[in-house]
Amino acid sequence: MRDLGLAPPPVRPLTGGLADSLFETAATDPTLPLLARRPHPSSSTWEEVTAVEVRDEVTAVAKGLIASGISPGHRVAVMARTRYEWTVFSYALWAVGAEVVPIYPTSSRDQVEWILRDAECVAVVVEDEQAIMTVGSVCGTLPRLRHVWQLDAGGLQQLVEAGEFVPFATVESLRRIVLPDSTAAIMYTSGTTGRPLGCALSHRGLASPCDTLLAGWGHTVVPPGERQGSVLAFLPFSHVYGLLVQGLCVRGGLLMGHEPDLSGEALASALRTFRPTYFTAVPSIFEKIYKNFLRTAQQSGRGALFERAADTARDFAAALERHRLGGGPGPGFDLRLQHALYERTVYRKLREALGGRICRATSGGSPLNRELSLFYEGIGIYVNDGYGLTETCGGVTAQPLGREMSGTVGQALPGVDIRVADDGEILVRGPSVFQGYVNNEAATRAALRGGWLATGDLGRLDSDGYLTITGRKKDVIITSSGKSVSPALLEQRLRQHPLVHQAVVVGDNRPCIGALITLDPEFLAFWRDSLAARSDARAREAREENALREEIGRAVAAANSAVSRPESIRVFRVLPEPFDVASGLLTPSMKLRRDAIVRHYEAQIDAMYQARSRMPREHLSDDVAHWDEGDSVFG
CATH class of the missing domain: 3.40.50.12780 (ANL, N-terminal domain)
Structure with a gap:
């Protein structure tokens, strides 16, 4: 309730x-x-x-x-x-x-x-x-x-x-x-x-x-003591x-x-000069900022320090969350001491890179990863992950002040009602629900059912009314064995790896779940440079390929740890170019056009599964996802 x-x-x-x-x-x-x-x-x-x-x-x-x-x-x-x-x-x-x-x-x-x-x-x-x-x-x-x-x-x-x-x-x-x-x-x-x-x-x-x-x-x-946010x-x-x-x-x-320019350089400049007190963005922006923090730290030789500080931030925020939800005493003495140390040496500098005045933020457009949310709270910027869609004028849920729960999109806004249908679809009723689709009465009738909007999103409500988004109804993948898999969690977990830019989980009518992965160009360049410094020119290409296989394999294994074995990624392929709007593979709001991606890469998907079918049976039970030996993202 x-x-x-x-x-x-x-x-x-x-x-x-x-x-x-x-x-x-x-x-x-x-x-x-x-x-x-x-x-x-x-x-x-x-x-x-x-x-x-x-x-x-x-x-x-x-x-x-x-x-x-x-x-x-x-x-x-x-x-x-x-x-x-x-x-x-x-x-x-x-x-x-x-x-x-x-x-x-x-x-x-x-x-x-x-x-x-x-x-x-x-x-x-x-x-x-x-x-x-x-x-x-x-x-x-x-x-x-x-x-x-x-x-x-x-x-x-x-x-x-x-x-x-x-x-x-x-x-x-x-x-x-x-x-x-x-x-x-x-x-x-x-x-x-x-x-x-x-x-x-x-x-x-x-x-x-x-x-x-x-x-x-x-x-x-509005920051304390100031008149205007x-x-x-x-x-x-x-x-x-x-x-x-x-x-x-x-x-x-x-x-x-x-700020009309969405490039990383322009956004960084605008944040430094405008110095907002509140930050609104989509999860991909929060992911990119985190990866930029990590890359900058590694380039300056402080990568290990940053990772320890990031772990402490997440632990500190998780302890705070347990306390405010009535499940624990809060951060212990040692954790508070560590956090205070990193506040002076790391966290303050991270906030300064975002203008130095941001007290809170909001993420929307798609669910924000819990670990990423805890990181930002731990460095002093709580990110309110909310939920809404075009048909609801953008506002359905928000995190209740003093009882925020990362990994969820909060509770229904006052005046808004939410329920979850038997098939897991989220239904919404409230004053912000749209008037209907222009020139399309059939689509309007299909979406509005007895005053409730059928959102097309899948989710679950806990006993306290916190909503968790689990995916899109039309995105559910059904393998040839009949297993239903929602790709959102796997894709979100894959993108946590610094090298992974985009991920699309596939597997409809296939024997297992697979993934198409693109790499972050900036982090890839830095990763290659750091790798090259440790090898001679002749061995560099082979070393890069082997090391990249291992890195992406670790990213896939980490994603698989969040799901059951039948839902896990068994095959994957790294693509040489990212998906973009110009190619028709992303919407203007940067959402994946899944059907278009599957059609565009049909040959590569077929080859990925054919390679798996040729593997000796003893290898098919391995936990490490398969990568064709012929795959190369460098040539």
């Missing part, structure tokens, strides 16, 4: 649209810094923009939209990276009652055409010349599309100039007639199989998880998680900085 002992107080019911909170903040606290931007990408300084300045810019753009014929209910696409103009434009659209249709800027021509046509968009905002060319190539098939504005060519300024003579009162009259149940956004799913579906999300739906999280957890964003927005606003972050910041009066 769900324990609501720490449920936050009820939030104020929404009476209008999403733009209202911006206008209210501008009226009550006009000088509050609300947004921050860099004058140019390489700048180390950030310009703060106050609430009243943001409101005035939003109003000016809204007037331009009205002058351009954009009316309540019209749908306008935004095809751009996470940047300052995205926020201004979306709030301008909501101020006039229009609907935002986010499109990933990396989307293909066919995807752009499908979304613009399916959503019946009348206009689109793009970022650069490349996007103009993509939209231009499909305009002939889109008779409703009337406007294309390019941000890098002064698109917002053009709108401001066009709306110069539109009265402010016109914007106000349109904003005040927006109802909470009006559609605010059409968010298209990633489309891991088939065409992406457009989820209609209301103003109430998008505001509900924001207001609930701010009421119960908002104070955790800050968040670096770099997750795509084209994904519901990114849109949730934007809503939290604007509705909660948090300072939000925009």
Whole structure:
């Protein structure tokens, strides 16, 4: 049964649209810094923009939209990276009652055409010349599309100039007639199989998880003694998680900085210069940061020190968790002493690399590995692993303050109900559940069953209401012997190894479970350099191959330790290139397109299993997974 002992107080019911909170903040606290931007990408300084300045810019753009014929209910696409103009434009659209249709800027021509046509968009905002060319190539098939504005060519300024003579009162009259149940956004799913579906999300739906999280957890964003918290927005606003972050910041009066570049170097620079107090990311980002910490330590000859400090951090956090859940006394004297030593020598430096001010963080998009969660808590940054999906406006669960449990996604948010069906599928009911799929009543009926949303995710609820995600219903693998295996845990455990970048578990209608593995390019380069230093040139290639077999074999064995023998990986193959969006093997939100990967690597998968079938029977019972002798990731 769900324990609501720490449920936050009820939030104020929404009476209008999403733009209202911006206008209210501008009226009550006009000088509050609300947004921050860099004058140019390489700048180390950030310009703060106050609430009243943001409101005035939003109003000016809204007037331009009205002058351009954009009316309540019209749908306008935004095809751009996470940047300052995205926020201004979306709030301008909501101020006039229009609907935002986010499109990933990396989307293909066919995807752009499908979304613009399916959503019946009348206009689109793009970022650069490349996007103009993509939209231009499909305009002939889109008779409703009337406007294309390019941000890098002064698109917002053009709108401001066009709306110069539109009265402010016109914007106000349109904003005040927006109802909470009006559609605010059409968010298209990633489309891991088939065409992406457009989820209609209301103003109430998008505001509900924001207001609930701010009421119960908002104070955790602000460091003690400070007035305002800050968040670096770099997750795509084209994904519901990114849109949730934007809503939290604007509705909660948090300072939000925009970072459009997702490269490791750009993100590291933004963290050092913006110095956020709260960090929001997906598990792959947390994994990458950890691996960067480890690689940097090894390069400086402090790898062993880092690993001891990491182990202590995890042990310390696990002891804290047992104590707060009523299962233990907390860290003992020796562990506290060790932790204090590493706090001075290691942990403080790790936090400084992330800006030095982050007090807590949130992970979403997919479950965060428990060991990784404990590591971050142990170094002083608790990561709140939550759960949500596009169809729920991003917010379903959160960790209850004071009773956080790593390895789970926490408990249902107040006002949200969760249950698990007999087949393990998670069902959700609450105010943030979407209105339905655009132009697809059959899909809507299949997803909404008697008021409950069938999420397609698999999980389990414990007696205290903590939810653990175990995988996706459609991803379950059934081997030729009839064994059902959910790949998520195995893939998560494989990625814990520093050399492993991506992992896809396969095995449908096969005699056993297998895996396709890609390597982390940066860690691989460092690993090869360190290996080369210990061998002569002639022996280096053979040594690399043998050593890599052993390393990946250890990663597979570690993953297998978390499952039963019939569920374990018996064969694997290392691929020479990572999966990416351009090849169609990842969605724009970086999720695996499993069907596409299996089709693309069909020959390699067949060869992997054929090699296993040729092995002498005595080797098939070995615990070490098989790697073809001909495999080489170096040549």
